[in-house]
Structures are given as structure tokens and as C-alpha cells.
Amino acid sequence: xxxxxxxxxxxxxxxxxxxxxxxxxxxxxxxxxxxxxxxxxxxxxxxxxxxxxxxxxxxxxxxxxxxxxxxxxxxxxxxxxxxxxxxxxxxxxxxxxxxxxxxxxxxxxxxxxxxxxxxxxxxxxxxxxxxxxxxx
Numbered sequence: 235x236x237x238x239x240x241x242x243x244x245x246x247x248x249x250x251x252x253x254x255x256x257x258x259x260x261x262x263x264x265x266x267x268x269x270x271x272x273x274x275x276x277x278x279x280x281x282x283x284x285x286x287x288x289x290x291x292x293x294x295x296x297x298x299x300x301x302x303x304x305x306x307x308x309x310x311x312x313x314x315x316x317x318x319x320x321x322x323x324x325x326x327x328x329x330x331x332x333x334x335x336x337x338x339x340x341x342x343x344x345x346x347x348x349x350x351x352x353x354x355x356x357x358x359x360x361x362x363x364x365x366x367x368x369x370x
Contacts, residue, residue, distance in 0.1 A: 265312030265332070268305035269295055277349070278367040279306060284360040294366055304329075317341070327354070337362050 268274075279294040292308035296317075306313040306329070315329025328338045339354015339362065350366045 265305040265307060265314045268303050268314045269307075271297060271303065273297065275369065277369065279364055280367075281308070281362065281364045283356070283362050306331075311335075327352070341366075 274295040275298050276293060276295045279292050281290040281292065283290070290308050292306055294304060294306050296302050296304035300319045302317045302319075302325075304315055304317060304327075306315075311331050311333050313329045313331035313335070315327055317325045317327035319325045323343045325341055325343075326338070327341060328336075330336050335356055337354045337356045339352055341350045341352025341364075343350045349368045351364065352366075353361065353363045355361060
């Protein structure tokens with residue numbers, strides 16, 4: 235999965251020919267910008283990152299839309315990104331964190347407001363897995 239800039243449009247791509255245009259400015263969002271958006275949902279999230287040694291708990295805020303801007307807050311690190319639904323149960327995402335980490339991946343919705351789980355890779359190749367809790 236890659237993020238490409240093409241003539242003022244930023245594309246989120248899983249494979250050649252499978253790209254979706256992101257909202258303008260999505261690739262440079264910050265957590266503070268996302269957290270200030272109206273109509274956000276908030277849920278608990280827990281990450282596992284290869285080489286980190288322990289799970290990292292946090293909070294995710296996101297727009298409940300097909301193309302969704304989201305922000306993640308953990309102790310000391312803030313991330314912002316965008317996800318694009320492939321269908322009702324799967325989406326692709328890309329994010330950038332305040333510590334310089336950039337990652338892309340896929341998540342799967344469990345349905346019925348139960349939550350979701352996903353996986354991806356950082357730019358330096360580390361595996362990232364996470365689980366988002368149910369709606370409160």
C-alpha cells in the first residue's frame with residue numbers, strides 16, 4: 235500500500251490501479267486538527283508494534299464516513315490519518331505520528347458496533363496490529 239501525490243491529488247493505493255483520492259490536505263493532518271472536527275466518534279484502541287515490547291493503549295477519534303479522517307492519542311504520541319472503505323467491512327488506512335512513524339494497512343469491521351481490528355506496516359517494515367473497542 236502506498237500514498238502517492240499526483241497533480242495536487244493524494245491517492246491511497248493498495249495495488250496498482252486500486253487507488254482512492256484522499257480529501258485535500260489529508261496527508262498533512264495533525265491530531266489537533268482531527269480532534270477539532272465536528273461529529274467524531276471516540277473509542278479505545280490498543281496497538282502492538284514489533285520491537286516495542288508491550289501493547290500500547292490509547293484513544294481513537296474518527297469520522298463515521300466512507301472516507302474518514304482519524305486521530306489517535308497514546309501517552310506521549312499523537313497520530314493522524316485517513317481511511318477509505320473498500321466495502322462495508324474493510325478499509326485501507328494511512329497515518330503519520332508525532333514521533334515520525336508513518337504506516338499503512340487495512341482494517342476489518344466486526345459489525346454491530348462491536349469494533350474493528352487491523353494490521354499494517356511502518357515505513358521501516360515493522361508490523362503493526364491494533365484493536366478498536368466497541369462504541370460506548
